[in-house]
Amino acid sequence: MSVARLKKLSLVGRADQKTETLEALQELGCMHVLPLAPPPSEPEKISERGARDAYKALRFLQDVSEPRRQIQRDPGFDMEQFVKDVLDLMQRTRDMTDQRDFLANRIAQVRPWGDLDFPPDDVLAGNRLWFYQLPLKYRDALEALDMPWAILEQDHRFIYAVLIDPDEPDDDILPVPRTHTGSLPIHELEAQLEETEIAIEALEAERVAQTRYLTLKRRNLSVAESAAELAHATQKVRDEEAMFALQGWVPEDRIDAVLDMANAKDAAVLIEEPSPYDSPPTLLEQPEKRSAAVDLALFYQVPGYKDWDPSVIVAVSFAVFFAMIVADAGYGAIILLGVLLFWKRLDATPGERSWRRFGVIISSATILYGVLVGSYFGVSPAEGSFWSKLKLLDLSNFGAMMMVSIVVGVLHLVLANALAARAAWGHRKAIANLGWIAALIGGFVLWLSYMKGNSPVPGAVFMGIGVLAIVWFSSERVINRPTDWVWRLIEGLQSLAGAMGAFGDVLSYMRLFALGLASASLAITFNDLAVSVMHSLKGVGVLFALLILIIGHILNFALAMMSGVVHGLRLNYIEFFKWGLPDEGIVFRPFARKEVQE
Incomplete structure (x- = not known):
């Protein structure tokens, strides 16, 4: 549950062992390879990561509406040659289609003059x-x-x-x-158009025939991807006469495995700690069951190598924010029902199973918050009932809900600064982060004192201590001469420009209350409209009332889902990352062999 510690590993071996060494390293799948050789000058010779040609060919064949019966076994199946044949077929089809469109357009242009x-x-x-x-x-x-x-x-x-x-x-x-108009009469153009359309039909028949190998192609995609990965890594290797050299980042716990491989290949290895001038990639160490949280954290920004792992906090806070925005137990139950309906389909990979569990967490949080605010498809529980006793928050109490939103915002930003201070501990920047924590808490206490008529002194003192820490410790300038003290003070004062940003960021969490109120209000409005229609129109009014309820709640549910996802992520990616993860890193991409698909 942290950023993996890496070491820079340089490997030098004999040229005749180059391919075997790279294949063994790919089998280990633990090195982020760095380029030691310049890329080819011709762009078309640069090997790209991923088997793009193979996937392009696969998409071309998958678009066939009625594929042929699949061949399950073919010992002579050559994936590389098959991809080349499909891409050639795709190009010939494209050329013939362009020719047909040109002829059809030319015929339409010259037809007014007649068949000349x-x-x-x-x-x-x-x-x-x-x-x-x-x-x-x-x-x-x-x-x-x-x-x-x-x-x-x-x-x-x-x-x-x-x-x-x-x-x-x-x-x-x-x-x-x-x-x-060109030099050809219409009857010759029409003859060419007919020949072109016949050729396109023949190419389409060839395309349909190729679909019988779709299953084999899917199984061998890993082979194509591994070959593309190997070619990409090979271009980063430096060749010098009878030797080759490669360099990359390896997690500390995999160093011994690389050393054993290097010894087996008679290669020399140099292991180094990251220097202050290095920019190691970021590898988040999380179990597979939390891959959904990692996906959420890395979707917007990769944390720096010296930062901390935000995946769990982002996942938890997103679930809380989503629940506060949807603010209805009935809608949460629909989400849970949807997850249960697709439960078996989301069981193919560890990643899918992780997202399945995360869906249960989100729906459960939405149901729980909906119970706390007493909203069930916009209907409030009857007074004195068991469910009414569970209602602890009132969305119509603007003052209380604003207070809840601001408290959530302050706590979220305080947590961001606390984790940033922990990651930067030992540097002046860590004290500045603690200063921002004091300023945020002090400002909140000061606001509470103003609202309740209490003494503003505690909040003002706490806020003042935070401001002093920000001014004095924000600058990392080294003091070598007397004027450096002045510049450090000036840079510290400049950092106070973020005070207005902090104020605005806290107020951004008001959207939790505003969007939750909007969702609940729309649900209540559709319910009231359905009831009024049912009472005003006897008989047929029941049908219209049901239509209003179904359409209205579907619309409100869709809006709530969109708002929950967009704004739930926004508060994490914009406000939280701004204070907790100001630096962006590079994602760790291991040089690895792709798993064979069955």
């Missing part, structure tokens, strides 16, 4: 034909020409005219540009 057979040049005594599609209002311009012309066709909008002249007329001879 162009005579040889010597028949016209060196003259050529120039075609124009002229609006009717420009007929006078046509008649004013001093060269031979003729009208081939005419409709209610245009005149289709041809000019006869050895040279191409000037651009301004008529008010419209010349129409390019």
Whole structure:
């Protein structure tokens, strides 16, 4: 539940052992490889991570609506050659489709002039034909020409005219540009179009025939991905005569495994601690059952190597914020029901199982908060009932709900600064983070004192201590001469510019109350509207009331889901990360062999 500690590992071996060493290292799957060699100068020769061509070919075949019966075993199946054949088929299909579209467009353009057979040049005594599609209002311009012309066709909008002249007329001879009809008559264009469409049908039949290998292709995707990963890593290796060298970051607990592999390949290894000038990648150490939390944490920003792991806190706070925004136990029950309906489908991988558990956590938090605010599809429990006794919060009490939102905001930002101070402990920055904690708590206490008419002294003192710590410890400037004290003070005062940002960030948590109130209010409004319609229209009013309830709650549920996800993540990614994770890191990408898919 932390950022893994890494070491820089440099490996030097014999050139004839290069491929075997890289394959063994890929089998270990624990090194983030660093480039020691410059990339090829030609962009097309740069190997990319991931088997893009293989996935492109797979998508091309998956789009076939009715694939053929699948071949389950074929000892001679060559994944690399199969991908090349499918990509070649895809390119030929694209070329033929472009040709068909061009011919169809050309036929539509020249059809108004009729099916013309162009005579040889010597028949016209060196003259050529120039075609124009002229609006009717420009007929006078046509008649004013001093060269031979003729009208081939005419409709209610245009005149289709041809000019006869050895040279191409000037651009301004008529008010419209010349129409390019080409040299082929319509019947030849239509013949080419028919041949092209037949060729496309043949290519489509070839594409359908290739779908019988879809299952084998999916099983061998890991082979293609592993090959692409190996080629990408190979381009980062530096070759020097009879030797090769590679370098990368390896977790501390996997160093021994790499050393054993290097000894087996007769390679030399140098292990170094990260220097102040290094930027190691970030590897979050979490069990597979928490992969959903890791996905949430890394979706917006990767924490720096020297920072802390935010995954668990982000997951918990998102569940709380989502519940406060949805603010209805009935909607939470629908989410839980949806998770249970897809329970078996979300069982293929550890990642899916993790998201399944996270869905249960989110729905349970929503149900619990909905019970606390007493909202069940917008209906409040009857007075004196068991459920009414569980109602501890009243969404209509604006003052109390604003207080809850602000308390949540202050606690969230205090936690962010506390974790940032822990990560930076031993540096002046850590004291500055503690100063922000004191300023936030002091400001909150000061506001409470003002609201309740108490003495402002405790809050002001606490806030003042925090401000002094911020001013004096925000700067990391080293004191080498007397003027450095002045510059440290100036930089500390500049850091106080974040005070307004802190105030705004705390107020941002008011959206928890506002969106929760909006969700509950909409639910109540649809309920009241349905009841009024049912009472005003006898008989058929029941049907209209049901329609209003169903449509209204579906709309409100969709809005609540969107608001819960967007704003629940926003408060984590913007406000929380701003104070707790100001630096962005690089994600750890292990050089590893992909697992074979069954």
